[in-house]
Amino acid sequence: MTGGMTARAALLPLLLIAAAMLGLAWGQITVGPAALWHGAVSGEGMGAAMLSTFRGPRVATALGAGAALGIAGGLFQTLFRNPLASPDILGFDSGAALAVVAATAFGLIAPMSLVAAAGGLASAALVGVASYRRGHATPPLTMILVGLGIGFMTSALATFLMTLLPSNEAGEAQRWMTGSLAARSWDHVARIWIPGALLAAALLVRIRLLGALELGSDLAAGLGVGVAAARRGFVAAGVLLAALAVAVAGPVPFVALMSAPLGARLTGARGLVGRMLAAAGAGALILTLSDTIARSALTGTELPAGVLTGLLGAPYLLWRLSREMEGGGL
């Protein structure tokens, strides 16, 4: 039993290492492990160029952004106790993306992470206000549907704003809107990993409050949690994590939605901290693998990562919906 548990706990880290290695080695040009090793040691040749300039920062960004999306998804799913609640479905990602496109279109000079964060928080506030009914707790499903609606609206606005961009920028923006990790630099790596790690640490410090909220707001209040304030704090942390990821990788669809269930399945984690770590690991795995496959599988064409996460995520969403309908959740 213990041996089995240990082996299972090691599975996700091993998969992550394998995915990162694959991401560094495989592509339109394949660089073998020997060349990568030589590059890492000597700092010269194709291996070194791949590690330091081309694929190294790309893989590191994918790992960080995927982990941030995974935690954000797991956080919302825990908080609203609904497997469909995640920042991509709730429209927060597209809100963040709209802010980035708008800032680009109007020539605003500001750090994109901050712009995305503002956009994500604004759409979260909008979803909160639009699904609010006085004197009643908002059912998660109402919020999810309102979020979907606001997500469509912000996506449409972003598409419209892209038509205002000069054609070369519009192409790039279009690609980014699908969810892309093309041409990432170490600057992007820092922009996701540093604030992402700080937010994750802040979350860890308050994880016991989340554990109480997970039992429902009445029980949480009975356990002495200031429910409204704690909820707002967790929502803000989740939105910020998702927005950080959007700022460096675009609004990649479905990574946040799929991560926590996949992570729980892979690791068997049942405790809250374990499930959040598993969600982070699964998110990093999905995004890194999706990016590697999307840019490498077709000779001569590099597809954005979001194409693949969309292809994976849409059937998952349909399966989830049918399960929720069977279970009476919808």
Added chain:
Amino acid sequence: MTLRARGLALGYGGRRIIEGLDLDLGEAPMTAILGPNGCGKSTLLRALGRLMAPEAGRVTLDGEDIRRLDTKALARRMAILPQSPVAPEGISVGDLVRRGRLPWRGMLSPWRAEDQRACAEAMAAVELSELAGLPLDELSGGQRQRAWIALVLAQATPLLLLDEPTTFLDLSHQLDLLGLLRARGRERGLTVVSVLHDLNLAARFCDVLVLLGPRGLVARGEPSEVLTPAHLAAAFGLSAEVHPDPVTGAPMVIPR
């Protein structure tokens, strides 16, 4: 421990359910709140447990307005278990019960021997110690309900509010649970206020009954004072006889 309501008015969105209620609770170990569906039993319990704000009046605990008390300090004095709580998927019994220690723990404080003792003791009280490692989903309905009781027992408060704790339990488990709560009242001075739907069980186990009707409080007092044909007619519109229970001597309601 005294829990008092004064001039309490409760309602949802303009619809008043309870108006001008005065109630003294907590002098006796076991109190049951009884009444027909929709009379506001759960609403009253929620207001007593500061889960909803009264539209007028106030609830005091040992003389202090509960809405003025620090929420964490209050959670060390009063625990509340809502009706049919929902557990996260896959959570283990032990993990669930440990969460009852939240009001006694700081943000980063480690798990202390005292916390461990309270949880072990709570699980032993509901006879779930052996099942601590199992996922809650794999337990029977009765065991699951006892796990939730263990959570609020682990909270180690002198006052416990329970909303229909015997729902989903078969008769023998209902007797076990109420017996357990009464024993804790005798041995450790635990005060329990619960919403119950079974009049005869309430009469058998509780010291004080609070009977609500469609137009508010009908009667409050010892079971024999409260469960009278006239009060039952006023609360439930029920025509019933009341006889002493041949086993315990408590009043027993027999509908005609």
